[in-house]
Amino acid sequence: MDPRVFLYRGYALGLGGTLRRPFQEVVDGGASVALPIVGGYNAARVQNYRYRELISIKDVRTYTTGSQSKDGAYNTVVSAVMEGLNILDFITADAVVGRLSSRHAPDGAEPEIVATGSTFHNLRIGGHPIEVDLDHDMFGSLSTYSSFRNRFERDDEFQEMIQRRFMWTTPPDKLPPGFLNSVPLPNRKYWPESRGMVPCSLVRDVRYEALEIERYGHILCVPQVGYIALGELFMSQYARRLTMMRLVLGSPVEGDVCGCDVETDGTTYP
Numbered sequence: 378m379d380p381r382v383f384l385y386r387g388y389a390l391g392l393g394g395t396l397r398r399p400f401q402e403v404v405d406g407g408a409s410v411a412l413p414i415v416g417g418y419n420a421a422r423v424q425n426y427r428y429r430e431l432i433s434i435k436d437v438r439t440y441t442t443g444s445q446s447k448d449g450a451y452n453t454v455v456s457a458v459m460e461g462l463n464i465l466d467f468i469t470a471d472a473v474v475g476r477l478s479s480r481h482a483p484d485g486a487e488p489e490i491v492a493t494g495s496t497f498h499n500l501r502i503g504g505h506p507i508e509v510d511l512d513h514d515m516f517g518s519l520s521t522y523s524s525f526r527n528r529f530e531r532d533d534e535f536q537e538m539i540q541r542r543f544m545w546t547t548p549p550d551k552l553p554p555g556f557l558n559s560v561p562l563p564n565r566k567y568w569p570e571s572r573g574m575v576p577c578s579l580v581r582d583v584r585y586e587a588l589e590i591e592r593y594g595h596i597l598c599v600p601q602v603g604y605i606a607l608g609e610l611f612m613s614q615y616a617r618r619l620t621m622m623r624l625v626l627g628s629p630v631e632g633d634v635c636g637c638d639v640e641t642d643g644t645t646y647p
Contacts, residue, residue, distance in 0.1 A: 435461025
């Protein structure tokens with residue numbers, strides 16, 4: 378009999394953040410859930426959410442679940458969905474889905490964690506359709522931290538592609554002013570781990586036809602609105618944290634807001 382105990386961990390948030398201008402307030406979208414340490418199921422739902430006249434969502438749903446399968450593996454799923462999203466009458470989407478699922482094999486040193494199911498439906502910015510291509514294939518085939526790092530360190534072509542895509546080696550002077558104060562970028566050539574975390578993104582490509590929008594990797598810069606980070610993923614050896622949409626808002630509305638923010642890990646002890 379295995380003497381170890383599995384400690385489940387996971388959470389899901391529909392919407393949240395803070396505003397600094399034109400007023401200082403917390404943006405609480407509700408529908409936040411956490412997975413009990415013993416596993417199980419937890420869910421929340423908020424319908425017809427409205428924050429002043431700045432943000433509205435027709436339906437926000439979140440859930441977390443964790444259990445052990447017949448083969449002895451420990452499985453966790455965390456999910457957050459926003460349907461009918463409208464931010465500042467400028468950023469809209471029929472739906473945004475953030476989802477992570479993890480599998481800890483009975484004898485596995487690291488969990489396999491994938492983001493399959495995460496997606497954007499009919500995302501628009503300033504009325505322009507934004508087509509976001511998410512690389513589920515790469516993160517699905519490299520589902521453990523060690524497999525991703527080993528590929529990075531042994532495959533020069535893969536390393537160059539990843540550094541360019543995630544802006545790991547982009548010089549600060551090639552980015553907009555104030556960008557580095559809002560976006561976690563390492564600016565280093567070697568494996569960019571800091572305090573156990575590595576910044577990535579699910580985004581492989583973003584396609585749109587809008588001259589006023591500038592793209593830097595997975596981040597879109599919109600004048601008089603701010604930065605919009607899509608599919609932001611933080612990877613660590615035993616966990617993943619996925620934020621499908623993170624907004625760093627500028628004039629005239631200033632603040633930080635995120636949507637479909639999920640995390641899962643869990644581990645055995647001892």
